[in-house]
Amino acid sequence: MLINAIDLLQRMKTGEQFVLIDVREKADWQRQTLPGAYHLNVYEYFIPDSTEYGVQQMANAFHHAWQQLLLGDNVTPVFFEQQVGMRSPRGAWFALFSGMEQALILDGGLDSWIAAGGEGLPGNGYSATVSPEYFDSSTVPKARHQLVATREEVLSIHQNGSILVDARRPSEFHGKFAHDCCHRAGRIPGAVLLFWEDVVQDGKFLDPAALRCLAEKTGLSANQRTVIYCHRGARAATIYAALSLAGFKNLAIYVGSWHEWAEHRELPMLSDI
Numbered sequence: 001m002l003i004n005a006i007d008l009l010q011r012m013k014t015g016e017q018f019v020l021i022d023v024r025e026k027a028d029w030q031r032q033t034l035p036g037a038y039h040l041n042v043y044e045y046f047i048p049d050s051t052e053y054g055v056q057q058m059a060n061a062f063h064h065a066w067q068q069l070l071l072g073d074n075v076t077p078v079f080f081e082q083q084v085g086m087r088s089p090r091g092a093w094f095a096l097f098s099g100m101e102q103a104l105i106l107d108g109g110l111d112s113w114i115a116a117g118g119e120g121l122p123g124n125g126y127s128a129t130v131s132p133e134y135f136d137s138s139t140v141p142k143a144r145h146q147l148v149a150t151r152e153e154v155l156s157i158h159q160n161g162s163i164l165v166d167a168r169r170p171s172e173f174h175g176k177f178a179h180d181c182c183h184r185a186g187r188i189p190g191a192v193l194l195f196w197e198d199v200v201q202d203g204k205f206l207d208p209a210a211l212r213c214l215a216e217k218t219g220l221s222a223n224q225r226t227v228i229y230c231h232r233g234a235r236a237a238t239i240y241a242a243l244s245l246a247g248f249k250n251l252a253i254y255v256g257s258w259h260e261w262a263e264h265r266e267l268p269m270l271s272d273i
Contacts, residue, residue, distance in 0.1 A: 001092060001244050002205060003078060003104045005116035018104075019075045022123060023087040029123035034080065034113055038069045039127035042079075042091045046232035050150045050256030058255065059143040061130050062094045068128035073100055073142070080106035080113070083203025086196065090237035093253065094130065099142025105241060108204045149227040149254040151261065158190055162225040165218070166191040167239040168258065172231070175271030179231060182262040186271035188229065194218045196235040199242035211246035222248045229254040229261075 012018060020037035022029040029039040045061060047054050066073075077100065079091035088105045095103035106113065114120055149157075157164050166187055171177040173193045178185035187193075198214065199206055206214070220226060226248060228236040236253045243251055261267055 001241055002107050004107045005112040009118055019077045021077050021079045023079055023091045024081045032120040033123040035119055035121050038125055041129040042094055043087050045130040047255045055148050059140040061132055062098050063140045065128040065130045069126045076102050078104045078106050080109045083109040083111050084200050086234040086238050089241040090234045093237040093240055097144055097147045147252050149252040151256050154254050164191040165194050165228045167196040167228055167230040167235045175273045184262040186269040189268050189270050192218055196238045208245050211242050215246050225250040227252045227254050229257040231257055232259045233257050
């Protein structure tokens, strides 16, 4: 799921084909990006209702945006931003969710590419946005619904022997801070905290051994189904990628995340305030 800049440069020089996807703001892509990179906004989309219908809507939205780039599904996309943050992992997760066989994250992002001797050029190709405005009634047959957890699954997560991971800031987890769009502050009962910024250092992911150690200290086990949430689903993708690198296989993102959970006052929550 991860590729470093030196490896990417060498493999491209030998003729290996990759589709480069810049997930930063469009103006940043237009200013400087990898040669031939497309632009795809994967950050603005969030799911207001994590029902099966809502999940299908999300799959359709990404599939439609991907089609706007005039790309097929049988390619190897490399998602990148300035450095590894919450956008490139979310792009890779979207691609895997939509059914692509492989999706890579450029470790260190554009900064590492330039440092490795790669060329930076203005972006002027195709651009698209993952948006619910693109929803239609069709289905994405290859979509991997096992990579998604709905709120119904989260409600019964402990009966299923799964574990729930909160990727937000400690202040959000403990209920000291809530975004303006959320009417409640706190966490989902039973969740453990694994702050998304703790899995990256200097714009790159920690090495797999360090990630496994961090997961074990958090109380996670690769044998359990692990469901990750954050505020709206972006930071959770960074933890998803980190745990994948650590060897976890049975991972999912609760795509409604706290933005949805907080709005359903019938759903339980915990706060330390």
